[in-house]
Amino acid sequence: MGKSEALFEQAKRRIPGGVNSPVRAFGSVGATPRFIKSGSGAVITDVDGVSYIDYIGSWGPMLLGHNHPVIREAVIKAAENGLSFGAATESEVTMAELICGFFPSIDMVRMVNSGTEAVMSAIRVARGATGRDKILKFEGCYHGHCDAMLVSAGSGLMTSGVSASAGVTAGCARDTLTAPYNDLETVTRIFDRNKGELAAVIIEPVAANMGVVLPEDNFLAKLRALCDANGTLLIFDEVITGFRLGPGGAQERYGVYPDLTTFGKIIGGGMPVGAYGGRRELMEQVSPLGRVYQAGTLSGNPVAMAAGIAQLTYLKEHPEVYEHLESSAEKLFGGLQVLIRRYDAPCALNRIGSLGCLFFTPGPVRDYGGAKSADTGAYAEYFRHMLGSGIYLAPAQFEAMFISDAHQDAHIEKTLAAAEAFFGSRLK
Incomplete structure (x- = not known):
């Protein structure tokens, strides 16, 4: 053995x-x-x-x-000054400027500790900003293990979701609707059946958690138009695609820009980190400016920020x-x-x-x-x-x-x- x-x-x-x-x-x-x-x-x-x-x-x-030596040395140097302060640091500001500089759709960004936390927070912002409860996601797209996202399709196209995990309440699953990826017809019917109720549509712009599945036939652009017509926010989960498909992620590659974007550990060179960001008027809904509460002692911790700054700066310069x-x-x-x-x-x-x-x-x-x-x-x-x-x-x-x-x-x-x-x- x-x-x-x-x-x-x-x-x-x-x-x-x-x-x-x-x-x-x-x-x-x-x-x-x-x-x-x-x-x-x-x-x-x-x-x-x-x-x-x-x-x-x-x-x-x-x-x-x-x-990578550039990231490794940045982490070592940051760790020599301390691992966590639970207080503001200069590196958080540098990191925020870098992300906003890469992504034109992002005016403000909030650091968190994982992609799951970023998605959970972005959904809360969408609900707080719109005053609506329902979320639409796509079959096979994984958005972390927060309760509202552990949902698969029910027995009918228009039914509310049924949780794919034990321990998730029916009430939580009820407000998450699902549609097949690349199926605009079904998405349109869901919008029609839920007029004025959808806070957000969340999607992996390139699905990368059922293997890899690409958006077809201007699917993302048509989804953007549907959201605009219905006062619904569009969230791109770029935990996988952000920075990987280009400096501006999938949204740059396809020329379709969401209202909110979520990131995961790629922004920290593999360190446990995430972020969500979007237009200024949406992000100003987040506490302490607004009524959408989200917090975390380790959010923007100096070691993860150092790794992220090193990786993103390297990509910018190379x-x-x-x-x-x-x-x-x-x-x-x-x-x-x-x-x-x-x-x-x-x-x-x-x-x-x-x-x-x-x-x-x-x-x-x-x-x-x-x-x-x-x-x-x-x-x-x-x-x-x-x-x-x-x-x-x-x-x-x-x-x-x-x-x-x-x-x-x-x-x-x-x-x-x-x-x-x-x-x-x-x-x-």
């Missing part, structure tokens, strides 16, 4: 499922989680000394790769990072597409920028239903093969692959060689 296996057995006695976040359990891929000891660039190393080319990157924020990300992504995902055709594999590949997903279904995958058609057993085989070849992928079919600036041609070539060996072996 290796150290990872031994640690997992020990962890299961003290931690639910042996992990502190469910997907880490490797349950859907029939494997034992690897306990990671260190990371550098595009590579992580487990407690048994085995190294892997990493395509998770702490679920997205390691845009520059693991343990726009070539995005060129390299695009080039690397084209090599990896383009190479996988070639393998799909060469071996006539029943797979679909969705990709935008440095974000992508290989679905084990012929596809196309344009919504949650399409994603759920994937053969999870086949993905589990693929995952175990790749892990054994030194490639660390998401231990679940319905997650994204993330490329960092640290991924080089040699990493991608090794990854494609391992994938080809898998597809080739299935033809025997």
